[in-house]
Amino acid sequence: MPSAAPPRLRPLADSSASAIVAGFIAMMTGYTSSLILMYQAGQAAGLSGGQIASWIWALSIGMALCSIGLSLRYRTPVTVAWSTPGAALLVTSLGGVSYPEAIGAYITCALLVTVCGITGTFERLVRRLPGSLAAALLAGILFRIGSEIFIAAQHQTLLVLAMFFGYLLCKRASPRYAVLSALLIGVAVAGSLGLLDFSGVRLQLAVPVWTPPAFSLAATISIAIPLFVVCMTSQNMPGMAVLRADGYQVPASPLVSVTGFASLLLAPFGSHGINLAAISAAICTGPQAHEDPTKRYTAAVWCGLFYGVAGTFGATLAALFAAFPRELVLSIAALALLGSIMNGLTQAMAQPQEREAALITFMVTASGMTLFSVGSAFWGIVAGVLTLLILNARRPAL
Numbered sequence: 001m002p003s004a005a006p007p008r009l010r011p012l013a014d015s016s017a018s019a020i021v022a023g024f025i026a027m028m029t030g031y032t033s034s035l036i037l038m039y040q041a042g043q044a045a046g047l048s049g050g051q052i053a054s055w056i057w058a059l060s061i062g063m064a065l066c067s068i069g070l071s072l073r074y075r076t077p078v079t080v081a082w083s084t085p086g087a088a089l090l091v092t093s094l095g096g097v098s099y100p101e102a103i104g105a106y107i108t109c110a111l112l113v114t115v116c117g118i119t120g121t122f123e124r125l126v127r128r129l130p131g132s133l134a135a136a137l138l139a140g141i142l143f144r145i146g147s148e149i150f151i152a153a154q155h156q157t158l159l160v161l162a163m164f165f166g167y168l169l170c171k172r173a174s175p176r177y178a179v180l181s182a183l184l185i186g187v188a189v190a191g192s193l194g195l196l197d198f199s200g201v202r203l204q205l206a207v208p209v210w211t212p213p214a215f216s217l218a219a220t221i222s223i224a225i226p227l228f229v230v231c232m233t234s235q236n237m238p239g240m241a242v243l244r245a246d247g248y249q250v251p252a253s254p255l256v257s258v259t260g261f262a263s264l265l266l267a268p269f270g271s272h273g274i275n276l277a278a279i280s281a282a283i284c285t286g287p288q289a290h291e292d293p294t295k296r297y298t299a300a301v302w303c304g305l306f307y308g309v310a311g312t313f314g315a316t317l318a319a320l321f322a323a324f325p326r327e328l329v330l331s332i333a334a335l336a337l338l339g340s341i342m343n344g345l346t347q348a349m350a351q352p353q354e355r356e357a358a359l360i361t362f363m364v365t366a367s368g369m370t371l372f373s374v375g376s377a378f379w380g381i382v383a384g385v386l387t388l389l390i391l392n393a394r395r396p397a398l
Contacts, residue, residue: 009072014295015302021180022289022336023302026280027310029145029333030063030081041090045099054209055270060311062262062274067304070258076243076250077284077300080259081277083235086227090272093222100214105223106272107213110263112228113236113273117256122236127252132351133384134241136358139344140365140380141238141278142337149334152327160331162189167335179288179336186328195325205313208269231275233378239276245344246285247293278377282340283333357388 035056042052063080070078094102116122153160163186170181190196236259240252255276263273283289284299348358361384369376 009075011072011298011301014290015298016290016295017180018177018288019290019296019299020302021183022283022286022299023304024306025179025183025332025336026079026277026283026299026303027306028329029283029336030277030280030307031310038087038090041087041094045094045102047099050207051099051209051211051270053206055272057206057208057311058266058269058271059274060307062259062266062271064304064308064311066259066262066274067300067307070255071297071300071304074250075294075297076248077281077289077296078243078250078255079239079277079281079284079300079303080274081235081280082272082274083227083231086230086235086272090223090227093226096222097216097219098214100211101216101219102223102272103211103267103270104213104215105219105227106267107264108215108220108224109227109231109273110260110267112224112260113231113275114257114260114264116232117253117258117260120253122232122256123251123253125237129237129241129381129385130354130357130388131244132348132354132358133361133381133388135245135344135347136361136384137238137241137365137377137380138245138278138282139341139348140362141242141377142282142341142344143362143366144368145279145330146334146337146341148330152330156193156195156325156327159186159189159193159195159325159327162186163328163331163335179332182335183332186332187324190325190328195328196323198323203313206311210268211270213268227273231273233381235275235278237381238278238377239281242278242281242285242340245347246282246340248285279333279337283336286337286340286343288336288339353392354388356391357384360384360387 038052038055042055047055059082063082066080067078070076070080090102097105149160149164153164163182166185167178167182171178187196236252236256240255243250259274259276263271263275267273280303281300284303285296289299290296345362348362349355351358361380363380364383365376365380367376369379371379
Protein backbone atom coordinates (compact mmCIF):
# COMPACT_ATOMS: atom_id res chain seq x y z
CA MET A 1 0.00 0.00 0.00
CA PRO A 2 1.30 3.50 -0.71
CA SER A 3 2.39 5.42 2.37
CA ALA A 4 0.09 8.15 3.60
CA ALA A 5 0.98 11.64 2.48
CA PRO A 6 2.31 13.91 5.23
CA PRO A 7 -0.17 16.45 6.59
CA ARG A 8 -0.31 19.74 4.75
CA LEU A 9 2.19 22.32 5.93
CA ARG A 10 0.40 25.03 7.95
CA PRO A 11 3.01 27.16 9.73
CA LEU A 12 0.57 29.88 10.76
CA ALA A 13 -2.01 27.43 12.09
CA ASP A 14 0.72 25.44 13.86
CA SER A 15 2.16 28.56 15.53
CA SER A 16 1.39 29.57 19.08
CA ALA A 17 2.23 32.46 21.35
CA SER A 18 4.93 30.35 23.02
CA ALA A 19 6.47 29.52 19.62
CA ILE A 20 6.62 33.21 18.66
CA VAL A 21 8.19 34.10 22.00
CA ALA A 22 10.69 31.24 21.69
CA GLY A 23 11.66 32.45 18.22
CA PHE A 24 12.15 35.99 19.48
CA ILE A 25 14.23 34.88 22.47
CA ALA A 26 16.34 32.62 20.24
CA MET A 27 17.01 35.56 17.92
CA MET A 28 17.79 37.87 20.82
CA THR A 29 20.09 35.30 22.43
CA GLY A 30 21.96 34.76 19.18
CA TYR A 31 22.59 38.47 18.62
CA THR A 32 23.45 39.50 22.15
CA SER A 33 25.89 36.63 22.64
CA SER A 34 28.48 37.91 20.17
CA LEU A 35 27.35 41.06 18.37
CA ILE A 36 29.83 43.09 20.39
CA LEU A 37 32.62 40.72 19.31
CA MET A 38 31.92 41.51 15.68
CA TYR A 39 32.08 45.24 16.33
CA GLN A 40 35.37 44.75 18.18
CA ALA A 41 36.78 42.68 15.31
CA GLY A 42 35.59 45.20 12.72
CA GLN A 43 37.01 48.17 14.58
CA ALA A 44 40.34 46.37 15.16
CA ALA A 45 40.57 45.71 11.41
CA GLY A 46 39.73 49.31 10.54
CA LEU A 47 36.40 48.51 8.84
CA SER A 48 33.98 51.34 8.19
CA GLY A 49 30.57 51.53 9.81
CA GLY A 50 29.00 50.59 6.47
CA GLN A 51 31.16 47.48 6.15
CA ILE A 52 30.28 46.36 9.67
CA ALA A 53 26.56 46.95 8.98
CA SER A 54 26.89 44.94 5.75
CA TRP A 55 28.57 42.15 7.72
CA ILE A 56 25.59 41.99 10.10
CA TRP A 57 23.14 42.22 7.19
CA ALA A 58 24.78 39.33 5.33
CA LEU A 59 24.80 37.08 8.38
CA SER A 60 21.20 37.95 9.27
CA ILE A 61 19.80 37.35 5.79
CA GLY A 62 21.64 34.04 5.54
CA MET A 63 20.39 32.93 8.95
CA ALA A 64 16.85 34.03 8.11
CA LEU A 65 16.63 32.19 4.79
CA CYS A 66 18.27 29.01 6.07
CA SER A 67 16.27 28.86 9.31
CA ILE A 68 12.96 29.38 7.52
CA GLY A 69 13.73 27.19 4.52
CA LEU A 70 15.23 24.22 6.37
CA SER A 71 12.59 24.28 9.11
CA LEU A 72 9.76 24.23 6.58
CA ARG A 73 11.48 21.61 4.42
CA TYR A 74 12.03 19.13 7.26
CA ARG A 75 9.27 20.31 9.64
CA THR A 76 11.98 20.44 12.27
CA PRO A 77 13.12 23.43 14.37
CA VAL A 78 16.39 24.00 12.49
CA THR A 79 17.90 27.21 13.82
CA VAL A 80 20.91 28.72 12.06
CA ALA A 81 23.30 31.22 13.62
CA TRP A 82 26.72 32.72 13.12
CA SER A 83 29.67 31.23 14.96
CA THR A 84 30.32 33.01 18.26
CA PRO A 85 33.75 31.31 18.66
CA GLY A 86 34.43 32.33 15.07
CA ALA A 87 33.64 35.95 15.89
CA ALA A 88 35.98 35.74 18.88
CA LEU A 89 38.69 34.30 16.62
CA LEU A 90 38.35 37.26 14.25
CA VAL A 91 38.96 39.79 17.03
CA THR A 92 42.61 38.78 17.07
CA SER A 93 43.15 37.55 13.50
CA LEU A 94 41.17 39.92 11.27
CA GLY A 95 43.57 42.83 11.76
CA GLY A 96 46.52 40.78 10.51
CA VAL A 97 45.36 40.61 6.88
CA SER A 98 43.68 42.95 4.42
CA TYR A 99 39.89 42.92 4.30
CA PRO A 100 39.74 41.43 0.75
CA GLU A 101 42.05 38.62 1.96
CA ALA A 102 39.70 38.03 4.91
CA ILE A 103 36.81 37.76 2.45
CA GLY A 104 38.83 35.20 0.50
CA ALA A 105 39.41 33.25 3.71
CA TYR A 106 35.65 33.26 4.41
CA ILE A 107 35.05 31.80 0.93
CA THR A 108 37.68 29.10 1.49
CA CYS A 109 36.10 28.14 4.82
CA ALA A 110 32.61 28.03 3.25
CA LEU A 111 33.88 25.75 0.47
CA LEU A 112 35.37 23.35 3.04
CA VAL A 113 32.11 23.24 4.99
CA THR A 114 30.07 22.67 1.82
CA VAL A 115 32.32 19.81 0.68
CA CYS A 116 32.12 18.25 4.14
CA GLY A 117 28.34 18.30 3.90
CA ILE A 118 28.02 17.09 0.30
CA THR A 119 30.39 14.15 0.74
CA GLY A 120 28.53 12.95 3.85
CA THR A 121 31.66 13.01 6.02
CA PHE A 122 29.95 15.02 8.73
CA GLU A 123 26.82 12.83 8.57
CA ARG A 124 28.84 9.66 9.20
CA LEU A 125 30.64 11.25 12.12
CA VAL A 126 27.42 12.42 13.77
CA ARG A 127 25.70 9.04 13.39
CA ARG A 128 28.53 7.30 15.24
CA LEU A 129 28.16 9.58 18.25
CA PRO A 130 26.37 7.79 21.15
CA GLY A 131 23.07 9.40 22.14
CA SER A 132 24.10 9.76 25.78
CA LEU A 133 27.22 11.75 24.83
CA ALA A 134 25.20 13.95 22.47
CA ALA A 135 22.74 14.69 25.28
CA ALA A 136 25.58 15.39 27.73
CA LEU A 137 27.18 17.71 25.17
CA LEU A 138 23.89 19.60 24.87
CA ALA A 139 23.50 19.90 28.64
CA GLY A 140 27.10 21.08 29.04
CA ILE A 141 26.76 23.77 26.38
CA LEU A 142 23.52 25.08 27.87
CA PHE A 143 24.60 24.82 31.51
CA ARG A 144 26.94 27.81 31.27
CA ILE A 145 24.18 29.97 29.83
CA GLY A 146 21.58 28.69 32.29
CA SER A 147 23.75 29.42 35.31
CA GLU A 148 24.27 33.03 34.19
CA ILE A 149 20.93 33.96 35.76
CA PHE A 150 22.40 33.50 39.23
CA ILE A 151 25.42 35.66 38.37
CA ALA A 152 23.07 38.30 36.99
CA ALA A 153 21.17 38.28 40.30
CA GLN A 154 24.27 39.70 41.98
CA HIS A 155 24.04 42.86 39.89
CA GLN A 156 20.28 43.37 39.38
CA THR A 157 18.74 41.41 42.23
CA LEU A 158 15.22 42.82 42.07
CA LEU A 159 14.97 42.46 38.30
CA VAL A 160 16.23 38.87 38.19
CA LEU A 161 14.23 37.68 41.21
CA ALA A 162 11.04 39.19 39.79
CA MET A 163 11.59 37.34 36.52
CA PHE A 164 12.57 34.10 38.29
CA PHE A 165 9.59 33.92 40.63
CA GLY A 166 7.26 35.17 37.91
CA TYR A 167 8.46 32.26 35.78
CA LEU A 168 7.90 29.73 38.57
CA LEU A 169 4.41 30.97 39.44
CA CYS A 170 3.30 31.00 35.81
CA LYS A 171 4.95 27.61 35.28
CA ARG A 172 2.66 26.17 37.94
CA ALA A 173 -0.49 27.81 36.57
CA SER A 174 0.19 27.81 32.81
CA PRO A 175 3.56 26.29 31.81
CA ARG A 176 3.12 27.24 28.17
CA TYR A 177 3.40 30.96 28.93
CA ALA A 178 6.00 30.86 31.70
CA VAL A 179 8.83 32.30 29.59
CA LEU A 180 6.57 34.95 28.07
CA SER A 181 5.43 36.08 31.51
CA ALA A 182 9.05 36.28 32.71
CA LEU A 183 9.95 38.43 29.69
CA LEU A 184 7.03 40.82 30.23
CA ILE A 185 7.78 41.07 33.95
CA GLY A 186 11.44 41.74 33.17
CA VAL A 187 10.65 44.54 30.74
CA ALA A 188 8.16 46.10 33.19
CA VAL A 189 10.58 45.96 36.13
CA ALA A 190 13.50 47.21 34.01
CA GLY A 191 11.36 50.13 32.86
CA SER A 192 10.30 51.01 36.39
CA LEU A 193 13.94 50.94 37.54
CA GLY A 194 15.02 53.19 34.69
CA LEU A 195 17.14 50.49 33.05
CA LEU A 196 15.67 50.86 29.56
CA ASP A 197 17.36 53.46 27.37
CA PHE A 198 16.21 53.82 23.77
CA SER A 199 17.77 57.24 23.25
CA GLY A 200 20.55 55.84 21.07
CA VAL A 201 18.25 53.94 18.71
CA ARG A 202 17.94 55.41 15.20
CA LEU A 203 15.99 53.63 12.46
CA GLN A 204 18.38 53.08 9.56
CA LEU A 205 18.42 50.48 6.80
CA ALA A 206 21.54 48.40 6.24
CA VAL A 207 23.16 48.72 2.81
CA PRO A 208 25.07 45.66 1.50
CA VAL A 209 28.70 46.41 0.61
CA TRP A 210 30.40 44.12 -1.93
CA THR A 211 34.11 43.45 -1.40
CA PRO A 212 36.03 41.57 -4.13
CA PRO A 213 37.90 38.65 -2.54
CA ALA A 214 41.64 38.13 -2.57
CA PHE A 215 43.33 34.89 -1.60
CA SER A 216 46.55 34.49 0.35
CA LEU A 217 48.29 31.71 2.21
CA ALA A 218 48.51 33.85 5.34
CA ALA A 219 44.74 34.42 5.45
CA THR A 220 44.05 30.75 4.75
CA ILE A 221 46.26 29.63 7.64
CA SER A 222 45.29 32.32 10.13
CA ILE A 223 41.56 32.62 9.36
CA ALA A 224 40.09 30.02 6.95
CA ILE A 225 41.34 26.79 8.54
CA PRO A 226 40.78 27.81 12.21
CA LEU A 227 37.33 29.16 11.26
CA PHE A 228 36.47 25.84 9.57
CA VAL A 229 37.59 23.79 12.60
CA VAL A 230 35.67 26.02 14.99
CA CYS A 231 32.56 25.95 12.78
CA MET A 232 32.43 22.15 12.55
CA THR A 233 33.43 21.28 16.11
CA SER A 234 31.96 24.11 18.17
CA GLN A 235 28.80 24.81 16.15
CA ASN A 236 27.66 22.17 13.68
CA MET A 237 28.39 19.17 15.90
CA PRO A 238 26.66 20.64 19.00
CA GLY A 239 23.86 21.89 16.73
CA MET A 240 23.15 18.36 15.53
CA ALA A 241 23.44 17.11 19.11
CA VAL A 242 20.69 19.53 20.13
CA LEU A 243 18.37 18.23 17.42
CA ARG A 244 19.11 14.56 18.12
CA ALA A 245 18.80 14.98 21.89
CA ASP A 246 15.30 16.41 21.47
CA GLY A 247 14.24 13.59 19.15
CA TYR A 248 14.65 15.18 15.71
CA GLN A 249 16.40 12.77 13.34
CA VAL A 250 16.87 15.14 10.44
CA PRO A 251 19.83 14.24 8.15
CA ALA A 252 22.96 16.24 8.88
CA SER A 253 24.45 16.48 5.38
CA PRO A 254 21.76 18.70 3.78
CA LEU A 255 21.81 21.09 6.74
CA VAL A 256 25.58 21.54 6.63
CA SER A 257 25.62 21.76 2.83
CA VAL A 258 22.94 24.46 2.73
CA THR A 259 24.57 26.60 5.42
CA GLY A 260 27.96 26.20 3.74
CA PHE A 261 26.57 27.25 0.35
CA ALA A 262 24.75 30.23 1.87
CA SER A 263 28.01 31.26 3.57
CA LEU A 264 29.76 31.03 0.21
CA LEU A 265 27.26 33.35 -1.49
CA LEU A 266 27.23 35.92 1.32
CA ALA A 267 30.97 36.00 2.05
CA PRO A 268 31.70 38.94 -0.33
CA PHE A 269 29.27 41.05 1.71
CA GLY A 270 31.23 40.37 4.92
CA SER A 271 29.67 37.17 6.28
CA HIS A 272 32.30 35.11 8.07
CA GLY A 273 29.97 32.10 7.92
CA ILE A 274 26.69 30.73 9.23
CA ASN A 275 26.17 27.30 10.73
CA LEU A 276 23.81 25.28 12.86
CA ALA A 277 22.94 26.97 16.14
CA ALA A 278 23.37 25.22 19.47
CA ILE A 279 22.27 27.44 22.36
CA SER A 280 19.59 29.37 20.50
CA ALA A 281 18.48 26.15 18.79
CA ALA A 282 17.68 24.55 22.14
CA ILE A 283 15.23 27.37 22.83
CA CYS A 284 13.25 26.34 19.74
CA THR A 285 13.55 22.55 20.17
CA GLY A 286 12.60 22.43 23.86
CA PRO A 287 9.16 22.04 25.44
CA GLN A 288 8.90 25.76 26.14
CA ALA A 289 8.59 26.45 22.39
CA HIS A 290 5.45 24.33 21.87
CA GLU A 291 3.76 21.54 23.76
CA ASP A 292 3.55 19.54 20.51
CA PRO A 293 7.04 18.52 19.26
CA THR A 294 5.78 18.27 15.67
CA LYS A 295 4.87 21.96 15.69
CA ARG A 296 8.05 23.35 17.22
CA TYR A 297 9.40 24.00 13.75
CA THR A 298 7.30 27.17 13.81
CA ALA A 299 9.53 28.59 16.57
CA ALA A 300 12.55 28.34 14.26
CA VAL A 301 10.51 29.88 11.42
CA TRP A 302 9.63 32.84 13.64
CA CYS A 303 13.27 33.10 14.69
CA GLY A 304 14.19 33.32 11.00
CA LEU A 305 11.61 36.04 10.41
CA PHE A 306 12.99 38.04 13.33
CA TYR A 307 16.51 37.53 11.91
CA GLY A 308 15.33 39.05 8.65
CA VAL A 309 13.81 42.10 10.30
CA ALA A 310 16.86 42.62 12.50
CA GLY A 311 19.24 42.27 9.57
CA THR A 312 17.31 44.74 7.44
CA PHE A 313 17.93 47.33 10.14
CA GLY A 314 21.41 46.04 10.94
CA ALA A 315 22.82 49.54 11.27
CA THR A 316 20.71 50.15 14.41
CA LEU A 317 20.77 46.61 15.82
CA ALA A 318 23.51 47.13 18.38
CA ALA A 319 21.84 50.24 19.79
CA LEU A 320 18.52 48.40 20.09
CA PHE A 321 19.94 45.52 22.09
CA ALA A 322 21.99 47.92 24.17
CA ALA A 323 18.69 49.46 25.30
CA PHE A 324 17.93 46.34 27.36
CA PRO A 325 19.94 45.61 30.50
CA ARG A 326 22.33 42.71 30.06
CA GLU A 327 20.89 40.97 33.12
CA LEU A 328 17.43 40.85 31.52
CA VAL A 329 18.77 39.20 28.37
CA LEU A 330 20.86 36.66 30.31
CA SER A 331 17.97 35.79 32.61
CA ILE A 332 15.36 35.25 29.91
CA ALA A 333 17.76 33.08 27.91
CA ALA A 334 18.52 31.00 31.01
CA LEU A 335 14.85 30.48 31.85
CA ALA A 336 14.06 29.49 28.27
CA LEU A 337 16.80 26.83 28.37
CA LEU A 338 15.84 25.11 31.64
CA GLY A 339 13.68 22.50 29.92
CA SER A 340 16.40 21.59 27.43
CA ILE A 341 19.01 21.28 30.19
CA MET A 342 16.73 18.92 32.13
CA ASN A 343 16.06 16.78 29.05
CA GLY A 344 19.75 16.64 28.21
CA LEU A 345 20.80 15.52 31.69
CA THR A 346 17.99 12.95 31.84
CA GLN A 347 18.98 11.36 28.53
CA ALA A 348 22.69 11.55 29.34
CA MET A 349 22.23 9.45 32.48
CA ALA A 350 19.73 6.97 30.97
CA GLN A 351 22.28 4.25 30.05
CA PRO A 352 24.15 2.92 33.13
CA GLN A 353 27.17 1.74 31.12
CA GLU A 354 27.57 5.17 29.55
CA ARG A 355 26.93 7.40 32.56
CA GLU A 356 30.55 8.08 33.47
CA ALA A 357 31.49 8.93 29.89
CA ALA A 358 28.44 11.18 29.66
CA LEU A 359 29.38 12.89 32.93
CA ILE A 360 32.92 13.54 31.66
CA THR A 361 31.48 14.97 28.43
CA PHE A 362 29.18 17.24 30.41
CA MET A 363 31.90 18.47 32.77
CA VAL A 364 34.49 19.20 30.08
CA THR A 365 31.93 20.96 27.88
CA ALA A 366 30.51 23.01 30.77
CA SER A 367 34.01 24.07 31.84
CA GLY A 368 34.39 26.36 28.83
CA MET A 369 38.02 25.36 28.33
CA THR A 370 39.89 26.22 25.15
CA LEU A 371 42.83 24.14 23.94
CA PHE A 372 44.76 24.78 20.71
CA SER A 373 42.15 27.46 19.89
CA VAL A 374 39.39 24.82 19.85
CA GLY A 375 36.46 25.19 22.23
CA SER A 376 35.18 22.94 24.99
CA ALA A 377 32.38 21.36 22.92
CA PHE A 378 34.91 19.48 20.79
CA TRP A 379 37.07 18.46 23.75
CA GLY A 380 33.99 17.33 25.65
CA ILE A 381 33.19 14.86 22.88
CA VAL A 382 36.83 13.71 22.69
CA ALA A 383 36.99 13.14 26.46
CA GLY A 384 33.65 11.32 26.50
CA VAL A 385 34.49 9.02 23.60
CA LEU A 386 37.90 8.16 25.10
CA THR A 387 36.27 7.43 28.47
CA LEU A 388 33.66 5.23 26.80
CA LEU A 389 36.28 3.31 24.84
CA ILE A 390 38.52 2.73 27.87
CA LEU A 391 35.76 1.70 30.29
CA ASN A 392 33.85 -0.50 27.83
CA ALA A 393 36.77 -2.09 26.00
CA ARG A 394 36.82 -5.87 26.14
CA ARG A 395 39.27 -7.23 28.66
CA PRO A 396 41.61 -9.97 27.42
CA ALA A 397 40.64 -13.45 28.54
CA LEU A 398 42.90 -15.02 31.16
